[in-house]
Amino acid sequence: MRMSFTFRFIPFLAAVMVALIALSLGNWQSRRAEEKQRLASEQATQAALPPLDMQLVEEGKAPAHFRSVQMTGSFIAQWPIYLDNRPYQGKAGFYLLMPFKLKDSEKILLVMRGWLPRDARNRVELPITPTPEGVLQIEGKVRGTVGHVMQLGSEPALKSGVIRQNFEVAELSKASGLKLENFII
Numbered sequence: 001m002r003m004s005f006t007f008r009f010i011p012f013l014a015a016v017m018v019a020l021i022a023l024s025l026g027n028w029q030s031r032r033a034e035e036k037q038r039l040a041s042e043q044a045t046q047a048a049l050p051p052l053d054m055q056l057v058e059e060g061k062a063p064a065h066f067r068s069v070q071m072t073g074s075f076i077a078q079w080p081i082y083l084d085n086r087p088y089q090g091k092a093g094f095y096l097l098m099p100f101k102l103k104d105s106e107k108i109l110l111v112m113r114g115w116l117p118r119d120a121r122n123r124v125e126l127p128i129t130p131t132p133e134g135v136l137q138i139e140g141k142v143r144g145t146v147g148h149v150m151q152l153g154s155e156p157a158l159k160s161g162v163i164r165q166n167f168e169v170a171e172l173s174k175a176s177g178l179k180l181e182n183f184i185i
Contacts, residue, residue, distance in 0.1 A: 042066060051139055059107055062183045063142045069185060070139045071109065074101040077131040079176050082163045084118070085149045085172075092118045093165070095146060096129060099178055100185070103135055108178050110169055110184045111138065112146060124163060140185035145169075 046066040052070035054063075063069060076099040084093040091116050100111045119125045151165040158167060158175040173180040 015149045039185070045140075054107070054109065055102055057070055057106060058121075062144075062181065065142055065144055065183075067142045068110075068139065069082070069142055070137065071100070071102055071185075072107075072135060073100050073112070074133070074135055075100050075113075075131050076108070077176065079160050080129075080131075081158075081167065081172060082116075082126060082162050083146060083167070086115065089114045089161070092120070094118060097184070098131065098148070099172075100138070101179060106179070107181060109181050109183075110172065111140065111183050113141075125156070126161070126163070138157065138185075141183045146184055 043066045046064055047068065049067065051068040051070040052063055054069050057063060065168065079099050081097045086093055086095045096113045096114055096116055097110055099108050101108045116127045116129060148166045155164050156162055156165065158164065158171055169180050169182050169184065
């Protein structure tokens with residue numbers, strides 16, 4: 001049985017396109033792997049350093065991301081912000097962020113106090129979370145942002161106790177009148 005071959009331009013072009021897309025995706029995966037390795041290396045380097053005393057850091061200067069820091073001061077309980085759609089261990093919930101004023105300083109930092117579960121029956125009911133009073137010493141790690149989640153529709157105005165999907169530190173600084181440093185602990 002004799003076989004014949006006829007060159008067809010459209011299938012050839014389609015095969016070349018598929019090969020180029022596959023090559024491009026492979027390169028993208030390699031770049032992502034390198035980026036993740038760099039990030040893990042940066043985290044390990046910063047974790048090996050002793051905690052930085054935030055009272056000694058110049059105002060407006062952000063420590064390196066993932067750097068351990070310690071600070072003494074008190075929470076400004078009038079400005080809690082709840083970030084919605086932040087699941088943890090398979091449960092829906094919020095991140096609670098709150099301004100923290102450093103002792104004997106004008107510096108105010110935004111601190112992520114932790115994760116709180118969301119009421120499954122009433123999604124806008126906030127869990128009761130007492131704020132520690134007085135002067136506290138806390139430790140944490142520096143982050144540039146808490147990340148963004150997909151958002152459908154517009155956000156409510158930024159005000160005390162609001163539930164939001166996303167926000168920026170500068171936006172909170174403007175809404176609250178507090179001069180916040182532009183990073184998160």
